[in-house]
Amino acid sequence: MSRTAQIYAQRDQKIFAVAPMIDWTDRPCRFFHRQLSSQALLYTEMIVADAIIHGDRDRHLAFEEIQHPIAVQLGGSDPGKLAEAARICADYGYDEINLNVGCPSDRVQSGTFGACLMKTPQVVADCVAAMVEVTDIPVTVKCRIGVDDQDTEEALDAIAALTFAAGSKALWVHARKAWLQGLSPKENRDIPPLDYNRVYRLKQKWPEKFIGINGGIHSIDVARDHLTHMDGVMLGRASYQNPQVLTRVDALLGATVDEVDMELVLETMQAYARQHIINGGRLIHITRHMVGLFQGRAGARRWRQILSTDAAKPGAGPEIIAAAYREVTGAGAAAEAA
Known part of the structure; x- marks a missing residue:
């Protein structure tokens, strides 16, 4: 069933x-x-x-x-x-x-x-x-x-x-x-x-x-x-x-759950993107669905920019996702907050 x-x-x-x-x-x-x-x-x-x-x-x-x-x-x-x-x-x-x-x-x-x-x-x-x-x-x-x-x-x-x-x-x-x-x-x-x-x-x-x-x-x-x-x-x-x-x-829905580990989510998506590219796809096919992930957080604007522009370039690989996340957690976020 x-x-x-x-x-x-x-x-x-x-x-x-x-x-x-x-x-x-x-x-x-x-x-x-x-x-x-x-x-x-x-x-x-x-x-x-x-x-x-x-x-x-x-x-x-x-x-x-x-x-x-x-x-x-x-x-x-x-x-x-x-x-x-x-x-x-x-x-x-x-x-x-x-x-x-x-x-x-x-x-x-x-x-x-x-x-x-x-x-x-x-x-x-x-x-x-x-x-x-x-x-x-x-x-x-x-x-x-x-x-x-x-x-x-x-x-x-x-x-x-x-x-x-x-x-x-x-x-x-x-x-x-x-x-x-x-x-x-x-x-x-x-x-x-x-x-x-x-x-x-x-x-x-x-x-x-x-x-x-x-x-x-x-x-x-x-x-x-x-x-x-x-x-x-x-x-x-x-x-x-x-x-x-x-x-x-x-x-x-009443399930007992732990807080979602965003780093693990993004590692999983990088691996998924890597296989997608090996199979003939492009990174933008994956990242276009992820651009809103950090809406409202410092660094979200740079996250969106990277996943929308850099990910669309020929040859873009899953490391773009990691680079975008660094903008949310690091200097990019601090710059937006300032």
Whole structure:
């Protein structure tokens, strides 16, 4: 039984998740985040079902064992294709398969999936049922509270009722509407107002089901407040832009933990970067996910500069990470503090 399956079955544990984010939560990002929290549920970027069926599967799906618990998020609206993609993902060892019903981008809409599926909840249910039929690992859904002019009471209730009936083990809800016309994906993350109470009401209606909340959550203290109402909380940009927030996750979830040894984390990332470069990658593929690590600390500006510029130069090696850390702990930090 997968890690998340155990939690969904026991129903007495909470989940903290790092949201799936296109171009952000790739394999190196997740490896880095795992160094900061052993308990957080990590999500892949959204991967289109066709890309898994016809594309380079290892490039899309391979991950290190240390990344567990890990969920793969799929994009699509064809039950047959999603079922085939889910079966492939299960073979790769994922703990959960999540269906994207929340992304508002034009590209996703043109493929008739993402947030526009809020308009066709029965299609979402058919997709969930098809994936449930071919795999034993949990199938879940991530959605919005509605799109465009939908009544959020009706829209969210419909998605919940149909997907739970189809076998979804959890519903993760981004507590905003998505506007499919007139707002960019970036604007859709900020402009539609948050309505946490709508998600709370959904949980009150389905007390026996796992329902998690996402959207605008910026700190562990705010996450803790949400967990008094919800089964799970999901952070996106806050956990990426200020990764140190993840060092408090394990304690939030009740685990007995020691303080994260940042020097050990960076030694691990140097070794990971070295292997990545040997395999044909570049240092910037790793360091771009680490630039926010020391946000708010003296030396953080030089850390960001080095990891963004020096790491992008041809031939840059993992020693750049160590050099950047010296700026945080040594003369660079003292200069910024002065």
